[in-house]
Amino acid sequence: MRISDCYSHNRKSAIENRKWAGLVALAVAFAPCGASAEAQQAKKVPRVGFLSSSTLPSMKVRIEAFRDGLRELGYVEGKTIVVEYRSAEGKLDRLPALAKEFVALKVDVIVSPGASATRAIKQATATIPVVMTQDPDPVGNGFVANLGHPGGNITGLSSMAADLAGKRLELLKEILPKLSRVAIFETSTNTGNARQLRETEIAAETLGVKLQRLDIRSANDVEAAYGAAVKERADAVFVLTSSITDSDTKHIAELAVKNRLPMMHARADAVEAGGLMSYGVSLNDLHRRAAVYVDKILKGAKPADLPVEQPTKFELVINLKTAKQIGLTIPPNVLARADRVIK
8 A cells, every 4th residue: 555545544543533423522512411301201209298187188279279279389290299188087096097197208398287287297307397288277277487487298278267357357256247246166176276276365355255165075065055045045156167176067056046045157168068157368269379379489499488477368258058047137238248148
């Protein structure tokens, strides 16, 4: 082979080698990006636990509101997010085991629609973020240090149950001008009831109404409580929110009709179940907004730094069918202010 031919051959080989080396380098350079993309696709889908003390059917509307909130934020349940639903079916002693189940599943966030559930979760974990959807008194219940700076692994929304207690008694007085004695259905084991009761007592003193406190610690106490209310000639019944009373709304409403006693609730679902009247926050709105907290936490926010938010939507709901059953006429001025009337 001539020297010129040899040079030409070697030059071509060098060029080919450089091209090959370049392709290999290019492949190596892009390999991490491809691997990273695959890793991102295979990344664990966030898992959320939803723990209710009430039955899931009774929570249907609020759960759907929470799902709506997730959808509005771009989540597709079952694909980009997984939500595990658990219910104590009204048996509060089951909550600790269910909370521990979520800890064992290593969920990323736990959503709690009630104080009893939040308490069980708080005892089970101090690290997994918790989002309250409707706590009546987050500070009084010991779940957060203060509303502005929760300081731990729990945050979310407050239902302001205590703050609205006085307004509920005023409304009851409006539909019953001669109201003088009210039976209070409370749950003494529920720490959130203490502040609700204080606010109700302040309003009662102003309105000249005497209160008869009746302790509801289980569904078995409801019938006896009605018996005591009738015996003391109560003009109406005022229900404080608790896991017990919130889980037994239909039974409580049926007995109110049977005993022809007007009843004031804090929650609209109690009126939907047959109760006479409720004034309080829109629980559906709170559950929808809870999805925003879940989203922020999944994106790296710390519960300790997310302020507890107050409700922005309130509603007065009246059941005219129930009013008719107990022989009560709702004054037109009150009826005109109702956000929803059930006929």
